[in-house]
Amino acid sequence: MIISPPFLPSNGLTSSDPACIDPMMDAVDKFELPHHGVYPIAFDRRWHCGAHLQPKHQNDAVRAIADGEVVAYRVAQKAITDGHNGTDALNSNTGFVLLKHMTDTGDGRTITFYSLYMHLLDLNSIRERIGPLPSNPPEVGSSTALPKWLAYPTDGVQAPKNLKVYRKDILGYPGKCHGQQHLHFEIFMTEGDFAAWFEQAGHAVQLGNKTPTTPASKDYWGHSYFVIPGGQAFVSAPPEAIGPTANYFPALQAGTLDKDSKLYVEAYFHKGQRYTHSWIEKSGAATPLNSKPERDICKDYEYDLYARATALYPQCPSDGYEMLRFGRILNDTPTLSAAAQKTWVAVTFEAGKQGYIDISQSTIQKLSDADFPHFCGWQKIEEGNTPLSQDGLCDYDALRNLVKVVEDLETPAERLRSEWEQEDKLADYIQTHAEVRERLKGFICHAPSEWDASGNEARFKRLNDPDGFFGKRKETDPNGYDNFLKFHTQLQFLEQTTLGGGKKFWFFHPLAFIRHFRKCGWLHSDEMAQCFPRKLLHLKLTQFQPSGTSWAIAASRSKNWARSFNEGARKYGLSNQKQRLLHFFSHVIPETGNLSLVKEVGGEDRSYSPYYGRGLIQLTHLENYKKYGDFRRLSSSNPAAAFQELGWDPNEIIAKDNDGHHSYVNCVDSAGFYVAKKNNMLSHLDSGTSQQDAITVSKDVNGYVSIENLNGLDLRLQSVIYLRSILLDEIFDGGSVSITFDWRRNSQKEPVLDAQGHPVLTGNPPRQKKKFYIATHHINVSLDRQRP
Template sequence: MDSAEAGNTVVPDHDLCAAGMQECAPGNGAYPVSYNLGWHGGAHLIAPRDAHGAAAPVRAIADGTIIYARQTDASEKPALSYRNVRTDDGCVVIRHSTQIGDGDSASVSFFSIYMHLQTVTPSLVAGRKVYRKDVIGIAGQVYGQTGQIHFEIVCNQADLEKLVGRNTGPLTATTGRRDAIYGNIWFRVPKGTPVFENREPHPYRLDDREPPPCALITPQAARTTDQEYVIRMRYQRGECTLTTFHKDGDGQYVVFGSQACGSGYEYGLYREANRLSAKYIELNESVGSAYAIVPTPCVICEILRFGRSLGTEALPAGSKFGHWRKIATPEAVGWVNLNLTGIGVYSDADFPHWAGWSLIDDDTTAKSLCGSPTIRRWLDVNGDGHVSHAEMVQGLHIDAVRTRLSKAICKFPIEWSRNEDSIDRRWGWLKESSESLPVALPTNDFVLLKAHIQALAFWEEIHDPHLPPADQCWHFPPKAFIEHFRKCGWLSASELSQCLPRTSLSGNITWNVAFERGSTHAKPINFIYRKYLNECRIRLVHFLAQTHIETDVLRTMVEDSKGYGYAYGPFYGRGYLQLTWPFNYDAYRRFRGVASHGVSAYADPRITSTSTHAWADGAAAQRWSPRFDPHIVATDPIHAAESAAMYWLAKTFRGKHNINRAADLGTSPAVVGFISWLVNGGGHGYTNRQQFAPLLAEVLLDQPRRADSGPLRYPPLSPPGSPELCSTFPPAAVPSTQTVTIIYVAQKP
């Protein structure tokens, strides 16, 4: 339709999204302010269209509960046609209650608002559960512009503190939160930190200027940083990059330079952790005593991934570990110990201000006109302390200002309150001329506007204990909120339970059974997902597809046969990936430093203090005792998880390590087949694994949900010993000659 009338405070100045962008241009339905500096709590989004011109439906952004649903008014009531252009009033509000980490402080609630829907899915009523990707309606009209919605995300004060980790201002904590950790890792490096240019220091060394313990180590001189820096450590698809930021004169953090950690560094984390741990053993041999306490590869792996130990692993008392990484600074490109006292360690879960996040709570008025001194200062283009209307318009098109606004979390009144006094307080400024509004709104027009606001409003109709009061809403920038929390892979018990197929070749289970298992295994699986799969959903699809067949959809951590009739005997499958054979259990012992068995009897009587066991298929027999009791891998959730992760990372193929390397290739049946061979080596449950993967992709990935059932064609697993499928890496395309039916039944209650 043609543009609505231009030049007033409510109807946009020109077509929304004229540039074809999904989020509207500044000043016209963008977050958080308009051209007239009016607060705007969400973003106007335009529905993308397919090749036939059909608009994509509006979908729920996450699992939640409907707390408000209003069908679009079909009576053409005048109040919805302010200034003779139609605005649809169809609306859905969803409360999302979930976890972003471990513990009560990471249990959060927030609300997503979908306004101006042309139609609302009829079955949506208050109290009904909805799930991520469920269709909730069709985009409608916003002041005559079709195919658009207003999308908004809000929360109350208590949940803001849980989501962000604080309730005001820049990040001031000396170290980051531990209950929620995701995304990039950040190091705040103070002025005076030593940088070593010549070579990587020994991991036992915290400062390579210290006197050396033996001839194996020689000290080296260092430069020191002359200002504070922030280092971002980013892991992504096998790579790890360290980027240095410094503060400019405007208080913003800008990139100085980046340093890659070497090709495939993430894929090689297991090998790197073992390399660094071995250096301690080498040092002790050189000194001729147990001079240095040796950290396990597992704890080193955790520090390399997160910059610190998170609790499931810890450096032994009295031990030292220098987390040496090569970074770029103006002083030098060299080695810095990121585990040095005084260096703060954080993650994206801390919403650090150096990553662009800000909390704006300095508007003391109750007006819909933005009175925030912070935002006005950002829009003060010429820096004279006075913000004219022309400057506002100009400022909203400056990239640096738009970047700041795009990550501003702001507290101001919701625009959907129906209360008359509230409307007068919020919108009364329109009746007076100002720099934001050169021409005041006539009284008759204000009456019409007030009726229009009330026709769209609904806030007082919602009764939910987590809903913030109308004048106490914290608003998140919608696009940045979604992009940010896509980095957080922590699954609630309900979300993990949806990953347990209710109908598959492995049998049928009820939702109650699925939820019981999901609740039991959520924490250890989340630890694996966060620490070893780098919160990549494609990797989780593959890991769970293999786990489901190994554990009979999380029914058991123990191989049902308990090794009777198999060469590995008492070293039968245990844990999430059913570790077998003594050599794998021994590798796990070394990886985590599992203590020797402290009692005389093992859980399985086939293992005694003198018994010997074939170490691997076809290998010579060795005595296992006094090593740990392998049954702890089945009975302790952390052992069950860490042993599976060790196997996943340590698996060698084509001269490489790490099954993540294969998982990153996608979810095609050929890749699923390749990973099935890596995990199992034989044909056991191969068809089940092929069936599990697309079911998991349906839940975890972003494709729209498919029909109730459909065929899947997949390649046969080649015979062990000469696997055609695995003859190349990445796996070559193999003709699909086998078929299994995928039943896409509801994975949810």
């Protein structure tokens, strides 16, 4: 799943804090206004199921958060007035875009959701504030220009068919409502789509479940979570930690968890380090034991994961690697016995105390972000339920009481202010109460849309009751309710779309939704297909020759490879951080001819045959095959004669063509293994995305020590640039990016040519045949994704 916030400020691309997981979301969180637009409750106790965002710079574009299709939109030539106090000031915008998104979060796990961008700036104001629109706007969207369909005013609401957008496409600019500049931003699911994902048979999410259990499903992504019951003992060092393995377990503290309590532990890896965060629950209330996640006492825990697994799980290091990363084995054919799966990890179990506990115990429940754990704040809210019912639903009255608390703090004069001005007190209260603000972000609310005019009477009538917002103000504002409805209906549109009116939806705090699902590294096959560059230039002799991959070919190969690729990338920690996935993909693509080859072409004739390249990052030479066989504990009752010394046939196991999912899994797994075992390779994947970073990773893959000898450097550098535009949050200005690189050429085979095409001699003539030269090349890398 590839998703990003609706604004992409440049200061969110990096962070100086090595422990910062998502600097872009940290930056955009600051755009949520502190003075109005509270999610999910309004000043008058109505649902308000969106967030109000105001970027740091008023000219920052509003962007599509994910690939999708347009459900409806409206483009206004000019703003409208809210009519407040008889004013004719054009202080509100009616423009909007509603998108539908469908992607995958796991094997057989398709999620459908909607994003809404309200109060988009009118065309007149765009010309005044941003600049003139092009006279010939592009037919389709891009990250640098408004498309044609958004560049002209519409006659009311438009509901197009088959109109697609890509993530990061510009949808407009934030306008105003009641004179307040902001984007009203929503993310929601239909009731059917919500049930299909959260309640899917075999994959049901344990949202709201106060006694979660380890799911039978292998659906896992994001961070790991452990639920540890009371009475569990923690040790200062595992009893098995003797000899060399003791180095993996520096001394901690022993202790026992109170029998009437429960411990919740979050664990994750970031830039090679392992972090944990703990909460202790007593009498139904959970209290953090550390103010922020703690780094594991063992430095570079993840970077050393291969060595740790090899030392601690001799029966099958591959299974042990999964135990250390996930707390459970996710592959379909585990080798380790239950007794051999013991996995001791460091956990804070009491304020200021850390000890080791074996998380393989069946009494310890293992979850992930895919389960939406309740102790992380996720909770369903619905009007009319008991305060805390068994299905995890909280009563809407709890929210309404929050407004009552704020009302009690107001003076009589403050209560007579205009309806939107009342939001100031509510928003201020929430902003100054961090615990309330964080709790609201986890609320998933079952509610009608405020943009559905068909439900106005039912939804708003209580505002006009004697004790309602407008009812209490009849004497001072007799037309307040009518004026409110008149203005509000000019913004509404939902009943004119394919979603229809009179329905309820499941709403999420939109930034919380995006932050959560950005942890999901599983790619939909269409997202994976986009990772194949449509055009690459390969240097042959002194000329660049173009090669292409059509959308049809990319889509077909992605459908075959998606599941195996996603499982392998998840196992080796390559998908949680898109930068790692970028580097991995940029080498897999040229290595395999765009996933068309799983064997080195002509490998049978190489001097190192029969151990020539196989897999996605092709294993070559006997040493690599031996290490991979030991890691997986591979064996065969009848290996090919050429591989007798291995005891297994790599030609059958990791490079057999057209052998279904099993063969694909091993092709990917062997590549992930190569990354995991290679010293410093994971840390190099984390180092950055510059040209030099790509060269460093190329050296890791190819094993060469000099830049001049890098095999396929031209293709890899182009792939890195292209994939930055697909997988990361960067905005490139234009449809191509220029890169420059040096390439070592053999003067005997490939002479330097001058402008007239004549050879240019270098060095002394007698040494000509032994000389090499460095040539500088310039390439424009195409960013075209060729929309299907």
